[in-house]
Amino acid sequence: MTAVPRVSTSTPVLSQPTPEGNRLGELWSILPEESAVDEAGVLHLGGVPVTELAEQYGTPLYVYDEAGLRRQIRRFIDGLNARWPESEVLFASKSFPAVGMYRVAAEEGLSVDIAGGGELRLALAAGVSPSKLHFHGNAKTDAELRMAIDAGVDTIIVDNTDELDRLERLLTKPQKLLLRVIPGVDAKTHASQATGGADSKFGLPMDQALAAIERMRAHPLLEFEGVHLHIGSQILDVEQFGEAVAKISTAGEFDVYDVGGGLGVKYTYDEVAPSVDAYLDTIVAAARAHLPSGARIMIEPGRAIVARAGVTLYRVTTVKRTGRTFVAVDGGLADQMDAALTGQRFEALLGNRALDPWTETSQLVGRQCESGDLLVDRAPLPEARVGDLAVVATTGAYGYTLANNYNGALKPAIVFVRDGAARLVARRETYEELLALHAPALEG
Numbered sequence: 185m186t187a188v189p190r191v192s193t194s195t196p197v198l199s200q201p202t203p204e205g206n207r208l209g210e211l212w213s214i215l216p217e218e219s220a221v222d223e224a225g226v227l228h229l230g231g232v233p234v235t236e237l238a239e240q241y242g243t244p245l246y247v248y249d250e251a252g253l254r255r256q257i258r259r260f261i262d263g264l265n266a267r268w269p270e271s272e273v274l275f276a277s278k279s280f281p282a283v284g285m286y287r288v289a290a291e292e293g294l295s296v297d298i299a300g301g302g303e304l305r306l307a308l309a310a311g312v313s314p315s316k317l318h319f320h321g322n323a324k325t326d327a328e329l330r331m332a333i334d335a336g337v338d339t340i341i342v343d344n345t346d347e348l349d350r351l352e353r354l355l356t357k358p359q360k361l362l363l364r365v366i367p368g369v370d371a372k373t374h375a376s377q378a379t380g381g382a383d384s385k386f387g388l389p390m391d392q393a394l395a396a397i398e399r400m401r402a403h404p405l406l407e408f409e410g411v412h413l414h415i416g417s418q419i420l421d422v423e424q425f426g427e428a429v430a431k432i433s434t435a436g437e438f439d440v441y442d443v444g445g446g447l448g449v450k451y452t453y454d455e456v457a458p459s460v461d462a463y464l465d466t467i468v469a470a471a472r473a474h475l476p477s478g479a480r481i482m483i484e485p486g487r488a489i490v491a492r493a494g495v496t497l498y499r500v501t502t503v504k505r506t507g508r509t510f511v512a513v514d515g516g517l518a519d520q521m522d523a524a525l526t527g528q529r530f531e532a533l534l535g536n537r538a539l540d541p542w543t544e545t546s547q548l549v550g551r552q553c554e555s556g557d558l559l560v561d562r563a564p565l566p567e568a569r570v571g572d573l574a575v576v577a578t579t580g581a582y583g584y585t586l587a588n589n590y591n592g593a594l595k596p597a598i599v600f601v602r603d604g605a606a607r608l609v610a611r612r613e614t615y616e617e618l619l620a621l622h623a624p625a626l627e628g
């Protein structure tokens with residue numbers, strides 16, 4: 185792990201500046217909790233100037249505020265525990281599958297939701313106890329199920345009856361299971377993020393679920409414990425979670441109800457997102473109304489744990505004023521795929537010139553060959569210059585997950601910052617690694 189020296193700013197760090205023309209005042213609620221701007225206009229994250237981070241680790245760079253991240257985890261764990269003591273918070277690790285993050289999750293007492301052999305390997309390598317792992321997926325292979333069983337994962341969330349065939353074949357000892365049920369709730373979110381409607385590819389409809397439960401109960405090694413649902417992601421109306429709990433209660437009385445993840449976060453100036461407390465209040469009120477009082481309740485937040493803690497640093501490579509102003513950076517949808525996949529829009533600032541007058545409206549665009557590679561539509565910014573440091577906020581969830589090699593892009597590095605120090609938790613991919621996959625063709 186590489187460390188950046190502690191920041192020693194001789195000038196006091198401002199925590200809430202709102203100089204004329206800029207929108208920093210509004211950005212505070214979507215930037216990481218440990219953000220500040222010094223008198224030179226440089227953004228500090230976890231006490232480290234972003235200019236130093238970019239210099240030392242290069243760009244694009246995923247940066248996470250570790251203290252804010254840990255605080256947000258505590259809000260979920262303590263908040264649910266205070267309301268419903270027989271409960272468990274799972275981190276939906278697909279939102280940020282990094283060994284450094286699995287380790288933080290384990291240290292803070294989260295259980296972990298994994299959805300594939302790769303996530304299983306990463307979690308185990310990070311030291312997550314198998315007894316904390318819950319294995320999801322609508323198309324688990326024999327090989328993955330074998331890996332999970334051999335590792336001793338706590339629970340497998342069964343999606344379908346083909347998976348039951350596989351488990352019956354593979355299990356040699358009892359295995360705890362939940363069954364994923366389609367609750368029939370159409371989440372108000374992007375179509376690609378809605379997973380609980382009647383035609384979802386995930387889980388079984390109620391009638392088929394009841395038959396699958398009978399089948400599990402009849403088998404000596406299939407330890408059926410309860411049901412699971414997940415209505416989708418980036419859901420901003422908490423009432424939909426309450427509705428899902430009510431729907432799932434009609435499946436019957438069980439020991440466990442896992443009500444999934446999906447709590448949405450505020451990405452843009454205009455968006456309003458519910459608090460963790462409002463979300464937990466709604467779920468627990470619905471549980472009190474509809475579920476057995478002795479049942480164990482699980483939730484699986486991903487995005488709402490990691491999104492705000494993370495930002496992405498980019499170097500401005502081109503500024504074009506062609507009627508509109510295009511500020512192009514050295515990354516894009518290759519490291520922020522949600523921009524194209526779900527049309528997600530972000531907000532940004534110039535991390536090296538935050539206190540300059542914000543006088544221009546710019547299209548903050550990426551470098552991949554797609555017009556949909558738009559990070560911020562009509563971004564209020566200072567007049568950008570080549571070499572500036574664009575900081576895109578609220579990119580802690582699904583950015584690293586979906587990172588790809590479009591146009592030969594390399595997967596960025598990840599740095600955690602805390603108390604004025606930075607530590608590298610994943611290094612940048614290299615061109616050599618990119619080429620290594622093609623060794624067969626090169627040798628041929």
Ligand SMILES: Cc1ncc(COP(=O)(O)O)c(C=O)c1O
Nearest residue numbers: 276414417445446484485486487
């Ligand atoms: C089964 C399951 N649980 C939890 C999550 C996490 O969702 P989010 O990151 O929106 O909280 C997902 C995401 O798709 C999921 O598929």
